[in-house]
Structures are given as structure tokens and as C-alpha cells.
Amino acid sequence: MASLALHQTRSFISTFRSSWAQLPVAASLAANLELRQKSFSWALPGLQSLLELLPPIVLAVPKSKISHSRKSMRSANKGLKDKRNIVNCPACGEPKLAHHACRACYSSIMARFKVETKRLATETTKRVSGGSWSRRKAPLMIESPKDS
Amino acid sequence: MKHGVAFRKFSRTSSHRNLMLRNLVTSLFEHEQIRTTLAKAKDTARLAEKIITLGKKNNETSYRQAQAFILKPPVLPKLFTTFAERYANRPGGYTRIHRLDNRFGDNAPIALLELVDNPRDFKLEMTARAVGRELLNEKLRWDSPRGVVNSGVQHAETAVVKELNLGGFDSSELRPTTRRNLQKVMKYRGREALTEIGAKASAYIETILAKPVAETKMQLRADSKEKEKARKRGNPNFVGSFPVSPARAGVASPGETRPAMRLVQGALGRPARWRGRHALA
Numbered sequence: 271m272a273s274l275a276l277h278q279t280r281s282f283i284s285t286f287r288s289s290w291a292q293l294p295v296a297a298s299l300a301a302n303l304e305l306r307q308k309s310f311s312w313a314l315p316g317l318q319s320l321l322e323l324l325p326p327i328v329l330a331v332p333k334s335k336i337s338h339s340r341k342s343m344r345s346a347n348k349g350l351k352d353k354r355n356i357v358n359c360p361a362c363g364e365p366k367l368a369h370h371a372c373r374a375c376y377s378s379i380m381a382r383f384k385v386e387t388k389r390l391a392t393e394t395t396k397r398v399s400g401g402s403w404s405r406r407k408a409p410l411m412i413e414s415p416k417d418s
Numbered sequence: 419m420k421h422g423v424a425f426r427k428f429s430r431t432s433s434h435r436n437l438m439l440r441n442l443v444t445s446l447f448e449h450e451q452i453r454t455t456l457a458k459a460k461d462t463a464r465l466a467e468k469i470i471t472l473g474k475k476n477n478e479t480s481y482r483q484a485q486a487f488i489l490k491p492p493v494l495p496k497l498f499t500t501f502a503e504r505y506a507n508r509p510g511g512y513t514r515i516h517r518l519d520n521r522f523g524d525n526a527p528i529a530l531l532e533l534v535d536n537p538r539d540f541k542l543e544m545t546a547r548a549v550g551r552e553l554l555n556e557k558l559r560w561d562s563p564r565g566v567v568n569s570g571v572q573h574a575e576t577a578v579v580k581e582l583n584l585g586g587f588d589s590s591e592l593r594p595t596t597r598r599n600l601q602k603v604m605k606y607r608g609r610e611a612l613t614e615i616g617a618k619a620s621a622y623i624e625t626i627l628a629k630p631v632a633e634t635k636m637q638l639r640a641d642s643k644e645k646e647k648a649r650k651r652g653n654p655n656f657v658g659s660f661p662v663s664p665a666r667a668g669v670a671s672p673g674e675t676r677p678a679m680r681l682v683q684g685a686l687g688r689p690a691r692w693r694g695r696h697a698l699a
Contacts, residue, residue, distance in 0.1 A: 358670040358678040360596060361547035361622070365668035365678050370517045371530065371540070379543050 426461055439465055444489045446513075447497060450536035456517065459529040463513040466533075470505060470512045473497040504535055508606050516540055535607065542615065545599045549592060550619035551672065553577055554626060556591040558673040571623045575616030626672055636662050 356365050359372035366372040428435050442462040446452050447469075454462070469487060472480040476498060488494050505512050516530040532540055553574055557566050581597050582604060584590055592600070604611060640662045648656030668682035680687040680697075689697045 354679065356668070356678050356682055358668070358674070358681070360593070361544055361551055363551070363670035363672070363674065364666070365682055367519075370519065371544070373519055375544060375547065376518060376530075376540075379540065383538055 426457055428458070428461075440487060440489055443469060443487070444493055446531060446533065447488070447493045447501075448490065451530065451532040451538055451540070453518070453528060453530050455521075456515070456527040456529040459515050459531040463515060463531060467510065467512050469497065470501050471510075473502045474505060476502060501533070508534070514541060539603070541599065542603050542611075543618070545596065545603050546615045546618035547622045548596045549578060549581075549600060549615065550574065550622035551626060552592050552596055553619065554623050554672050563673075567627050570627070571620070574619040574623070575613060578612060578616050578619070633663055 353367070355368040357368045358364070359366045359375060361375050362372060364372060364374050428438070430438065438458075439462060442452065442454065442458060443466045446462060446466050469484055472484045481498065484497055485494060488497070501512070512534055514532055514534050516532070518528045518530055520526060521528050530540060532538075550571075553571050554566070557571050561569070577591055578600065581590060581592050581600055584597060587594075590597070600615070603615075637659075640660055641658075644658060644660055645656055648654075648658075667684060668678055670676075670678070670681060674681070683698055686698050689695070
């Protein structure tokens with residue numbers, strides 16, 4: 271059935287073409303169309319694909335899966351290294367990096383400075399405004415309350 | 419090639435870079451202590467010392483030059499009065515850089531840049547504390563801890579005075595490093611600085627001696643708070659201890675002589691009892 275249909279369409283097309291060819295304008299058009307249909311193709315001349323331009327060595331690929339053992343061997347030197355420049359702070363005894371300031375001492379000293387600055391600022395403003403604490407002098411703290 | 423070029427570029431254009439450094443120097447003069455990255459601190463220190471030299475010169479030209487550099491007008495008189503007086507006898511080296519821990523976000527090395535002999539000198543604080551602790555250690559060599567707690571450590575100031583004239587290899591109560599730091603800190607300061615250091619050292623000794631008591635008090639307070647909360651929830655038999663200050667590795671208690679690497683390793687630092695197993699070096 272399909273082949274019959276195809277044959278019929280083919281004969282139909284051929285009759286259509288022949289009837290078209292009889293007209294003078296259509297004749298030149300048809301010839302042009304046929305020519306173009308013959309020369310046109312998607313692929314570049316002489317090449318299956320662009321890959322043929324590249325040499326085969328560029329397309330390197332691993333031959334097989336790297337084994338677990340070989341992978342681990344390569345990663346043996348990639349571990350984090352221990353720090354050996356650890357010393358005890360001469361003030362608080364906590365561990366600290368050599369040639370660096372002790373973190374605990376630094377934060378406690380800075381906290382105390384902040385507290386003192388705030389206290390001085392509030393004292394002066396209170397004295398200026400004449401508040402109830404204007405004549406009293408609070409004793410300086412040795413360490414701020416947060417330190418253990 | 420960059421052989422021997424002293425200046426850093428900071429990934430900024432020259433105008434941006436110069437203005438940034440001018441800002442840092444102005445902030446340093448205003449606050450006398452700033453915290454910034456290590457590279458910026460090094461370049462700022464260099465510039466700041468040159469400007470302080472202008473302040474010491476104290477003539478018309480130097481005033482105009484400093485005025486062209488400093489970005490905040492209130493800072494300028496400070497340069498020609500306070501700093502000129504403070505560093506009158508000191509030949510250079512008016513700044514000091516302390517390396518701090520790296521910053522959390524980008525692991526940048528951070529430094530504390532401060533003017534030497536400023537009212538909040540960090541090195542003076544640390545030296546005073548170290549002196550205090552070492553005097554305590556010395557006392558603990560001859561006395562039991564309980565005895566030291568009861569008697570305390572007196573004569574901190576006299577001990578400090580004695581240290582000022584000792585050399586590098588003389589033995590005394592302080593370590594050579596602490597003695598050297600003490601001498602440096604005291605070099606261009608007067609008698610009142612000595613009293614200040616003595617007072618700070620004594621105060622710090624008392625803080626060290628009070629630490630165990632303070633810690634147990636804090637722990638008891640935290641425990642009672644938790645018990646109260648549990649009782650409100652409807653659980654009167656609640657028993658739990660929440661350590662307020664967790665046990666940290668490598669902390670040297672007063673009188674400790676072993677090195678930090680040994681303490682920090684804990685059990686791995688001790689040689690094991692079976693044959694062939696040594697401590698991790």
C-alpha cells in the first residue's frame with residue numbers, strides 16, 4: 271500500500287514537473303532549482319568532521335581507572351602539616367604561636383582598655399552634668415569581670 | 419623583577435594607595451594603637467616614623483609638610499607637642515608591630531601597630547604580666563602552692579629594679595627574654611614607669627592566684643542556674659555539670675618547666691612504657 275502510494279506520488283511529481291516545464295519562465299526556474307539541489311550538502315568537502323584536523327595525540331585519555339591504592343599513594347604528601355612553633359605565653363601560660371601575641375592576653379588587655387575608656391567617658395560626662403556620682407571616684411579594676 | 423624595591427603596591431592605584439596610607443598614619447596618631455593587616459602595618463610604620471621626625475624638627479617647613487600629609491587637623495598639634503616630647507631622646511624606631519592571629523574570613527595575617535611608650539603600651543602590659551608570673555614561679559620553687567597563696571609575692575618593684583642592670587647571661591628571677599624586654603621598655607622612661615610595672619606585676623600575681631577560686635565559683639553559679647531551670651521545667655532531681663571553662667590542651671600552670679610542644683601533645687608526648695615506642699619529638 272505504502273509503495274503504491276509512493277509510486278503514485280512519484281508519478282504525480284513527475285507529471286507536475288513536466289507540466290511546469292512547459293511554461294517558459296518556470297522552465298529556467300526549475301533548471302536553477304535542480305542545479306542548486308544537486309550541489310548543496312551539509313558536510314564540508316572531503317572531511318567527515320573537524321576532528322580530522324587535530325592530531326591524535328591531543329585526545330589523551332586515561333587508559334584505566336586509577337586503583338584505590340595508587341590514588342592513596344599520590345595523596346600521601348598532601349596532608350596538613352603540624353605546627354611546631356607552639357610555645358607557652360609567658361603571662362598566662364596558654365599555648366600560643368611563636369613570635370605572635372597571645373590571643374587570651376590580647377583580648378583581656380583590650381577589653382580592660384575599653385572598659386576604662388567607657389568609664390572615663392561616663393565619669394567626665396557625669397561630672398559635667400553634676401550627677402550623683404560626680405564627686406566619687408570608682409577604683410580601677412585589675413581585670414575585667416569576664417576574665418576567668 | 420622586583421629586586422630590592424621597598425614599597426608595596428597593595429593592588430591599588432598610586433592615588434588610592436597614598437591616600438590609604440595617609441589615612442592609616444592619621445588613625446595611628448589619633449588612637450596611638452591600630453589593628454590592621456601585617457603588610458599595611460609595615461608600610462604605615464615606615465611612613466609614620468618619617469612624619470614623627472618632621473614633628474621633632476619643629477620648624478615652619480616641617481609644619482607645612484606635616485600639614486599636607488595629615489588628613490585630620492586636630493591630630494597635627496599632637497604631633498608637634500606630645501610626640502615630639504615623648505620621642506625627644508629616642509633616635510628613631512617610634513613604632514612597634516605585634517603579630518596577632520590570622521583573620522577568620524580570609525586568613526590574612528593581622529598585626530597591632532602601636533606608637534612606642536603610648537599610655538596603653540601593649541608591650542609594657544605583657545612585660546609586666548610576664549614579670550609577675552616569673553616572680554611567682556620563682557617563689558613556687560621554694561614554697562608550696564598553699565604557702566604562696568597565703569603569703570603572696572611581695573617586693574615586685576625591688577626585684578624589677580635589680581633586673582634593670584643585669585646582662586644577658588646573669589641568672590636571676592627572670593628569664594633572659596623577659597629581662598631584655600623589661601630593659602627595652604624602661605630605656606626611655608622615668609621612675610614612675612617602674613612603679614607602674616611593679617604595681618601591674620603584683621596585681622597580675624594576685625589574679626593568677628585567684629584563678630582557681632574564681633573558676634570554681636563560676637562553675638557553681640552555672641550549675642545552680644541550670645538546676646533552677648530544670649526545677650522550673652518540673653525535674654527537681656536534675657544532676658548535671660556544664661563546664662563553664664572547658665579543659666584546654668597545653669596550658670602551663672604556674673611553676674611548669676616542660677616545653678609547650680610536650681604539654682600540647684599530651685599522652686603522645688610522654689614516652690610509652692613498651693619497648694621501642696618513643697615520644698613524638
